[in-house]
Amino acid sequence: MNNSALNFSNSKDWHQPHAAAIFNELRAHLPDVRLTEASLLDNIRDDTATCWVDRQDLVTLMQVIRHELSMPFTLCFDITAIDETEREYRSEQVSDFTVSYHLVSPDRNQDLRIKVALTKDDKTIPSVCLYWPNANWYEREVWDMFGIVFQGHPHLTRILMPHTWQGHPLLKVHPARATEMDPFTLPAYKQDEEQEALKFQPEAWGMKRQHENTDFMFLNLGPNHPSVHGAFRIVLQMDGEEIVDCVPDIGYHHRGAEKMGERQSWHSYIPYTDRIDYLGGVMNNFPYVMAVEQLAGIQVPDRAKVIRIMTAEMFRILSHLLFYGTFAQDVGALSPIFYMFIDREKLFGIIEAFTGARMHPSWFRIGGIASDLPKGWNTLVREYVNYLPARLDQYEKMVMQNSILKARTQGIGAYSTQEAIDWGITGPGLRATGFAWDLRKQRPYSGYDQFDFDVPTGANGDCYDRCRVRVEEMRQSIRIIEQCLNNMPEGPYKAEHPQTTPPDKSKTMTDIDSLIPHFINVSWGPRIPAGEVSVAVEATKGIMAYHLVSDGSTISYRTRIRTPSFPHLQMIPVMARGQMVADLIATLGSIDYVMADVDR
Amino acid sequence: MPDNVIKLIQITIMLALLIPIAAMLVWVERRLIGIWQDRLGPNRVGPFGVLQSFADLLKILGKEDWVPPFADKLVFVLAPVIGAVCVLMSFAVLPFSPDILIADLNIGLLFFLAMASLAVYSVVLAGWASNSKYALLGGMRAAAQTVSYEVFMGLSLMGVVLLAGSFNLTEIVLAQQHGWFIQSQFVGFVVFFIAGIAESHRLPFDLPEAETELTAGFHTEYSGLKFALFFLGEYLGVTLISCMSVVLFFGGWLMPEPLDNWLPPFMWFVLKVSFFVVFFILLRTALPRPRFDQLLGFGWKVMLPLALLNLLVTALLSLLEVL
DSSP states (O other): OOOSOOOGGGOOOOOOOOHHHHHHHHHHHOTTSOEEEOOGGGOBOSOOEEEEEOGGGHHHHHHIIIIISSSOOOEEEEEEEEEOTTOSSOOTTOOSEEEEEEEEETTTTEEEEEEEEEBTTBOEEEOOTTTOTTHHHHHHHHHHHHOOEEETOTTOOOSSSOTTOOSOTTSTTSOOSGGGSOOOOOOHHHHHHHHHHHSOOGGGGTOOSEETTEEOEEEEEOSSOTTSSSSOEEEEEEETTEEEEEEEEOOTTOOOHHHHHTTSBTTTTHHHHHTTSTTTTHHHHHHHHHHHHHHHTOOOOHHHHHHHHHHHHHHHHHHHHHHHHHHHHHTTOOSHHHHHHHHHHHHHHHHHHHHSOSSOOOOEETTEESSOOOTTHHHHHHHHHHHHHHHHHHHIIIIITOHHHHHHHTTSSOOOHHHHHHTTOOTHHHHTTTOOOOHHHHSOOTTGGGSOOOOOOOSSOSHHHHHHHHHHHHHHHHHHHHHHHHTOOOSOSBOOSTTOSSOOOTTTTTOHHHHHHHHHHHHTOOOOOSEEEEEEEEOSSSEEEEEEEEOSSSBEEEEEEEOSHHHHHHTHHHHHTTOBHHHHHHHHHHHOOOHHHHHO | OOHHHHHHHHHHHHHHHHHHHHHHHHHHHHHHHHHHTTSOOSOSSSGGGTTHHHHHHHHHHTSOOOOOTTSOHHHHHHHHHHHHHHHHHHHTTOOSSSSOOSOOOTTHHHHHHHHHHHHHHHHHHHHHHTTOHHHHHHHHHHHHHHHHHHHHHHHHHHHHHHHHTOSOHHHHHHTTTTSOTTTTOHHHHHHHHHHHHHHTTOTTSOGGGOHHHHTTGGGTTOOHHHHHHHHHHHHHHHHHHHHHHHHHHSOTTOOOTGGGGTSOHHHHHHHHHHHHHHHHHHHHHHOOOOOHHHHHHHIIIIIHHHHHHHHHHHHHHHHTTOO
């Protein structure tokens, strides 16, 4: 075990490679395309290479980015839009709507943000589904939320909202509160309409009802089914017990988290983030507070950074333990989940001692954390660090070495690294294919570069390997927690910065210059300078990113949450074709998704 | 008193005992699994929660007797009854002790196998009559699974029949006075027990009702008393397979010399059966569930050859008068 002293003051934040190089490369390929680099007025506060391009040049540009560059941007990380109609701080490029493509090149370890401006009267843009298969759902979401039409999209229908929904909710003109709308009623005819809209029409998805000698059976798995882990529906086209094709249907857990971001103060939005990946607890706060800190230019003290890492790793263990148990249960082993719940219970006890809450502590704050560690915290953590590895050894025999479980999961639901990246898979699902892509190593944040840990990988990318990777990650998390324990820096747990929330109160009764900012920051919340930033962390289920746009106000102008589970579910049909129903259940279990993380 | 009346009284007593035993078994299972899974299990109704099953039974009796509008009414109602009746019928030929036996059939073992085969109809018909896709899949699985495993179950017992020279269960027990058949028929026992688990749809062979895949499989649409009958059938099935294991391979009520005087034969029988019942429960907590095709593959590729080999070797050794 590593006990050597770690020096967090050496820690350096990771930076993207220089933006100019990639733009020169693109211009060399496309001399005729007008690429406008983001200007100072665009207020991009992260170092992601950002440029504007005209709509008619988008497809040619994407062709180069995806296929013709020497190291192409293979991962479509996110596609989203911003309704700019009420934006005050805007560059000359900004029109009524902006569609923003966030692409990643794992080979370069670089991001690229492409922005396209659209006007209110012509909200159409070519689809990029041909280049990145996982763009499909992102484009459907943008259409659903903003009414932007993607030309050439294979199936542009609503994805998060019900098919009967009127309007596009993330438009600024769409009301965010029930008090701004008419009272909700559900007369009988409307109920019939809603039910009718939920009926599955195979023809709409290009599916056939018969084939030569067989009639296919369409089985509706979910949204209430013990193995879909939440309100998730998959319609299976089956020939006997074999799955011919399937259509995942999401949106049953949609709560409008992004819309709420435009209504809550920067500070009061933190509890909403906890409930995105509801098994991730403070892991959700992490990218959000880091994004706000980057907008405000807050430097977080070392102690806060290390405490953040420690609690985030605890939640990684909590989430993985639940995955481990439910995965075994999906394959039919009923007992492991109960043992793992005991381990989780002990860890929740520690979280409770730290934060006062268990699953959703909302404990990180802009500029630090809510409270310092309690007295005697290290005894609690030490006990747990010594306790868990022995339990994991037992589970190894009980679950991972069980021959029935191996027969059920090895070689099942397998995909290659290339397929994983094509479909936007991140996290353990990507590492199980043998590709060691972990943001904590590749792009260290919050001081992860000072820690000594390994990135476990699999080899086959099947259900078994996805479980194996998570099991090993728990051991690595224990290592990280142990290093936090042995090297916890002294000092403040909150930054001394005017926008730190809640602000420092100690001097408020002695001078008016402390009292007034305190009063304003507490009552209105901090006012964050105008800017745009995207911050990603290696969350429990993959890469989670917050893309925040501030218009210099006390609330966010646009909160975009890029969650890992969303693209993961999109890949289900690729894995499910040709499987038996039982294999599909094992595959679903191995993906480890949370519907709140998908639907937001 | 005429013989018929005595038989009727015996049957009544047997029923009055078996059904509460099945109900108690539910409680025993839940408590045991609770202990093995580091939790308590039902412990509130009565001392140690023993009355839990009866509370559940009361609740079930109070439920609406509902048949889904899309189901085939007659078959839907009949299916659970067939299941429970077939299992109960098998108990008629079981010798619990030298004196406690309802029907001393000379083809007792065949009667048991026949009833086990008939019990499949319960599951298949339930799956079909429910007119629901999940139930249908469960019914299909049950049909394939039970038909396959029936073959080896029958074959695995032929060794015992060879050795005892009779299909009569009492005679089979008595033939074990100088050594239980488990000694010579170990392979037969293993095959029989595995097939028995498959017949009673218990984990790891609970595919017809695999809740993570088919919600509840063939009984998805069932509720109230009709559901309770399925439940009763399953737990009686567990008891039955345990009883048959004891009768066929573990000497029934017999015990070796010094031990046989310690307890009455019936108690020894109960003790042995309890051991197997607990083993059933432990299996459920310990193992994951194989996939449907793996289960069938295992049956035809491993179990069938094993059962045949066992029969051949037993026959050969009997011919050579080694056994």
